[in-house]
Amino acid sequence: MTKDIRDTKRNHISRRHVLAALGTGASVVAMPWIARAADDTIRIGFPTPLTGPFAAEAKDQVKSAELAVKQFNDKGGVNGRKVELLVRDDKLNGGEAATRTLELIEKDKVHAIVGSLSSAVQLAVNEVTRARGVLYVSISQSDTINEVKDFSKYTFHEALNPTMTAGAVARHAFKKGTKVAHLVADYAYGHEMLRGFKRAQAVIGAETVGEIMHPFGAADYSTFMPRLRSMRPDILCISNFGRDQANSIKQAVDFGLKQQSKIVVPVLLHNQRLAVSPEVFEGVVGGSNYYWGLESQLPSAKAFNDAYRAANGGAIPTDYGAYGYTGVSSLLQAMQVAGGTDTDKVIAALEGLKYDVAKGPQYYRKCDHQSVQSVLVLESKKKADMKGDSDLFSIVANEPASENVLRGCTELGFPA
Amino acid sequence: MDTELILMQLFSGVALGAILVITALGLSIIFGMLGVVNFAHGALFMVGAYAGLWVASLTGSFWWGLLVAPIMIGVFGMAIEYVLIRPLYGRSIDDPLLLTFGLSYVLVEGVRIVFGSDGIPFPTPSSLTGVVDLGVGFFPIYRIFVVGVVFLVVVLLWLGLEKTKFGLIVRAGARDPAMMKVLGVDISKVWLLVFGLGVGLASLGGVLSGPMRSVNPEMGALVLAEAFVVTVIGGLGSLVGSIIAGLLVGVVISMTALFAPEMATIVMFALMAIVLMIRPQGLFGKLA
Numbered sequence: 001m002t003k004d005i006r007d008t009k010r011n012h013i014s015r016r017h018v019l020a021a022l023g024t025g026a027s028v029v030a031m032p033w034i035a036r037a038a039d040d041t042i043r044i045g046f047p048t049p050l051t052g053p054f055a056a057e058a059k060d061q062v063k064s065a066e067l068a069v070k071q072f073n074d075k076g077g078v079n080g081r082k083v084e085l086l087v088r089d090d091k092l093n094g095g096e097a098a099t100r101t102l103e104l105i106e107k108d109k110v111h112a113i114v115g116s117l118s119s120a121v122q123l124a125v126n127e128v129t130r131a132r133g134v135l136y137v138s139i140s141q142s143d144t145i146n147e148v149k150d151f152s153k154y155t156f157h158e159a160l161n162p163t164m165t166a167g168a169v170a171r172h173a174f175k176k177g178t179k180v181a182h183l184v185a186d187y188a189y190g191h192e193m194l195r196g197f198k199r200a201q202a203v204i205g206a207e208t209v210g211e212i213m214h215p216f217g218a219a220d221y222s223t224f225m226p227r228l229r230s231m232r233p234d235i236l237c238i239s240n241f242g243r244d245q246a247n248s249i250k251q252a253v254d255f256g257l258k259q260q261s262k263i264v265v266p267v268l269l270h271n272q273r274l275a276v277s278p279e280v281f282e283g284v285v286g287g288s289n290y291y292w293g294l295e296s297q298l299p300s301a302k303a304f305n306d307a308y309r310a311a312n313g314g315a316i317p318t319d320y321g322a323y324g325y326t327g328v329s330s331l332l333q334a335m336q337v338a339g340g341t342d343t344d345k346v347i348a349a350l351e352g353l354k355y356d357v358a359k360g361p362q363y364y365r366k367c368d369h370q371s372v373q374s375v376l377v378l379e380s381k382k383k384a385d386m387k388g389d390s391d392l393f394s395i396v397a398n399e400p401a402s403e404n405v406l407r408g409c410t411e412l413g414f415p416a
Numbered sequence: 417m418d419t420e421l422i423l424m425q426l427f428s429g430v431a432l433g434a435i436l437v438i439t440a441l442g443l444s445i446i447f448g449m450l451g452v453v454n455f456a457h458g459a460l461f462m463v464g465a466y467a468g469l470w471v472a473s474l475t476g477s478f479w480w481g482l483l484v485a486p487i488m489i490g491v492f493g494m495a496i497e498y499v500l501i502r503p504l505y506g507r508s509i510d511d512p513l514l515l516t517f518g519l520s521y522v523l524v525e526g527v528r529i530v531f532g533s534d535g536i537p538f539p540t541p542s543s544l545t546g547v548v549d550l551g552v553g554f555f556p557i558y559r560i561f562v563v564g565v566v567f568l569v570v571v572l573l574w575l576g577l578e579k580t581k582f583g584l585i586v587r588a589g590a591r592d593p594a595m596m597k598v599l600g601v602d603i604s605k606v607w608l609l610v611f612g613l614g615v616g617l618a619s620l621g622g623v624l625s626g627p628m629r630s631v632n633p634e635m636g637a638l639v640l641a642e643a644f645v646v647t648v649i650g651g652l653g654s655l656v657g658s659i660i661a662g663l664l665v666g667v668v669i670s671m672t673a674l675f676a677p678e679m680a681t682i683v684m685f686a687l688m689a690i691v692l693m694i695r696p697q698g699l700f701g702k703l704a
Contacts, residue, residue, distance in 0.1 A: 053634065056534045186678040215681035219629050219638050222432055223673035223680060226424040226553050246535055246630045254540070254556040254628065256547040275535025275630040 042083045042341055044069070044328065045104030046115045047125060049092035053217065053242045054117050056271040060321025061139065062087050065114065067311050068328035068357075078335045085328070086110060092117070094124035101128045111341040114327045116140055117320065119188045126155055135346060137331050139323035141165065141267070143192045146368040146406075148413030154343065156350055156369045158327040162189075164405050165287040166196025166239075166266045168375035172397045173235060173264045173285050176205035181233035181261070183224060183248060185240035186213040193239035193266040209233050214240070214248070221248045225255040236261040246272040250280050258283070268378045270318040273392050281380035281392075288376040290322035290359050291393055304358040316390050322358055329357040330364075330371075361401055367409035375399045424553035425674045426667060431559045433666020434566040435625065439639050440646035440658040441573070442617030448653030449590045449610045452501060452512045457618050458640025459520035462633060464489045464619020465626045466527055469538050478541035478627075486620040493615025494608050501611065502604070520636070527633045538626035562624050569620070570659060577655070586610060590653075645684050649691045651701020661699060 046065055048058040069085045072078055086108055090097035097116060104110045105128070112135035116122040119142040126145060129136035130152035137155075143162045144150050174180065180201065184190040194211070201208065210231040212224050228236060236257055238248050249263060257263070268286025294301035304325060308317045317325065331346075334353050338345035354363050362373040377397035386392070399405060410416045443457045454460075467489050472481030500519065504511045540558050547554040577583035589596045589606050596603045621639070629635060646665055650657025665684050672683040691699065 059533075213678035215678060217638070218681060219635065220432060220435070222559065222628075223425065223428050223670040224677060226421060226428060227674060227677075229553065230418075230421050243535060243630065243632060243634075250630065251628065254547075254558065256554050256556075271534055275537060275632070277537045277539050279539075280537075 040081045042078055042081050042332075042335065043108060043110040044083065044085050044331070045101065045108065045110040045113045046085055046087045046324075047090040047097050047100045047104070047113070048087065048115045048324075049117050049121070050087075050089040052092040054092055057242070057269070057318070057320040058117050060271075060318045061115070061117065061324035063312055063315075063324070064308065064317055064321045065324035065328045067308055068325045068332065070311065071307065071329075072332050078332055079339060081340075083332060090116060090121055090125075092121060094121050097121045098124045098128050101125050102132075105129075105132050105134055111135070111335075112137065112331055112346075114139065114324070114331060119144070119192065123150060126150060126152060129154055133343065135331070135343060137327040139320075139327045141189065141192070143196070143407075144188075146370050146412055151368060151414075153347060153369075156330075156364050156371070158330065158371045159323050160287070160289050160373070160375060161370060161406075162192040162196035162266065163199065163407055164196075164375050166193050167200045167405050168377055168397065168399045169264060169266055169285065169287045170197055170200035170204060170206070171399075172377045173262070174201060174204050174206040178204075178206040178235055179209045179231075179233045180206055180235045180237050181209050181228050181231040182211045183221075183228060183236065183238045183240075183252075184211065184213050185216050185244055187216045189241050190216075190239045196266065197237060197239070206235075214244075216240075217244065219247060221251040222255070225252065225257065228252070229255065229257060229260065233261045235264050237264045239266050241267070242269070242272065243275070245269055246275045249284060250276050253280050267319070268380065268393065269320075270392065273380060278381065278383040278386060278392075282382050284380045285396065286378060288319045288378050288393075289373070290317070290319050290326075291376055291378055291395060292316040292318075292390065293393065293395060294359060294376070294398075297398075298360055300356045300358055300360065317358075326355075326358050326362070326371075330355050330362070333357075363401075365403060365406065365409075367414045368412055370406060372403055372406070373401045375405070420552040421674070424550070424555075425670050427550065427552070427555065429667035429670030430663060431555070431563050431666070432670060433663035434563040435621070435628075436642055436646050436666055437659050437662030438566045438569065438617065438621040438624065439643045440650070440662050441570075441655065442614035442621070443643045444647045444650070444653060444655060444658040445617070446611055446614035447647065448655070449586060450501075450607050451509060452516070452611075453509065454614065455513055455517040455640070456496075456520040456523060457516075457614075457643055458636030458638075459523040460489060460493065460615050460618040460636070461622040461625070461639050462631075462636035463492075463523055463527065464622030465538070465631045465635065466531060466536075466622075467619060468623030468626055469536060469631055472538075482620075482623050485623050486616040489619035490612040490616030494612035496615070497608050497611035502607075505607075520640075524633050524636070531633070533633055535630040535632040538631045540627040544627075558627055562628075565620075565624060569617070573655070582606075582609075642684065645688045648698055649688050651698030654698065654700040654702075657698055657700030 048061050050058050069083045072083050088100040090100055113129055114137040116125050117140045122138045122140045122142055135154050138157050139159050141159050145157050184194045263284045265286035268288055273281045292305050295305050333355055334346050334349035337349040350364055351366050360374045362371050365372050376395055378393035379396045380393055446452055446454050464485055467485035468481035471484045472478050501512055544558040544561050546557050548557050589603050593603050646661045647658055650661030668687055669680050673680040
């Protein structure tokens, strides 16, 4: 009886050993780089909301980030070391993002984190990387991440922030005495954009005639329209993101608000414009970090578009997608300069880096690690003016990179 | 706050309520007759919107989409009843609930695979674009059209259930299916048709919603929650309850949007909680 048990146990163990050995063998054959991963591969963790309402933007981020990694690997890697991108789904949830980030750091031993696509989720990732002393390049809009309270010396903010974005849009679209009505998504992104607009309005002298907060993720905006109409604004400013943008603009147009006011948004989204017909978005003005049409003016944009087209069957990169490229590229360039992945050396290299990989010259400001960069203001084209399916917007302004459009370091709470 | 704005808001609320009514009716009919809590209702609403868009793009006419898609998805609903739900009759109420819950995930993923996860434009038919002056403010013609369609559907449904022999069998079947079997009525056929009707109504709601919102695979999620709130307030299984509660919820949302817009979504859940505290069976529900 006891012998039987021992036999079974031994059999069991040996079978497991065989399976484990087979598994390891198979993975070495199938994925030879795994065996090398332990020594010199540079691993970059990339949490992003692959599922949920921002999925379209997240998938574009991954494609762009993969392109940046591929370009470095094709040139022989970073100082001879191969780069690997580890993509994880954060499900647009702070807790999920923090767990995935911790796993990437503890289990996968990543050298840096790039990613996340919501102001709130990004702050959750920032908490983890700050506590663990891991490099993080954040690629989603946030103002608070610049402030001293949330500052981490390991974090670099590649995305635009609401102060820059709303500021550029306001400087283009508002004039002294312009009457502005705000429809705002009731969460961090909306609140920060509203603050950005009002800050710019105060300088310009544009007047706020009303503010309506709408629940995040609302499908029907009809009940807000009569009040917005009764405010008789020159400009209807809609600060929301993802599908909320397409739905709210569509319904504002249905209610005839475009005849009365111009519609302005902080960030004009490529994928949301595609989700409704060109007539709906026609004339809508909004900011952007990137538009593929820059290629006619900028060699770096042309090179990025061409490489992206070649890697993705002719598709063009989109706004939030491009952050994946600029974010990963700047990090890898800094690692190249630093001669490796030593965190302090890479921080010093990032602080001194000047880069132009897609949208003109960029650099990280020393005090808050905000990427100083150009801001585009776009206007959605009329159907008749579109030269192709991707010819969505015209560039009506391109504010060059300047620290003047940012809040000052002392205002953010940093020592002068 | 002027009266014109309040009147306008009231009208917006009724129009929104009409959309809620159409989404809640199908859920309520299926529960009332079959005792099945259909968690795939929102997903079928979404599938209906895609079907409408697909038919409309094939034929080049919104009207064919509006007519054909609900019938198509209704037949699909009958197939669901026949293959998946039928084996579960007589078992606990949780079983069909879990089954339809799983089905909703399958449908959403299926649509993502076929049509992609991005939103797709569903243009308003050109004959119904524009706004009309109601005297107190402007309102989109399309939304007024939707109110008309919902009114028509409700009248037809009432006539069908109250004035026809089939309606009589359906109502009797809901009350005492065993007795109907004894009387020689093939009750399983009735259930097949009722399930198809409920699903057809869900997909009609989807097609009607298409031109107001963009069409995407997740559009059914919030609709399911809204439909449940409306049926629970109205009383599970009560058609009159669904209609009154749908309009009530629409008006309450609209009035809240006027005074505390950020509460516009949550207010319907608050209303449901209040109704359940005072009348646990809902406004028109019968006590079990």
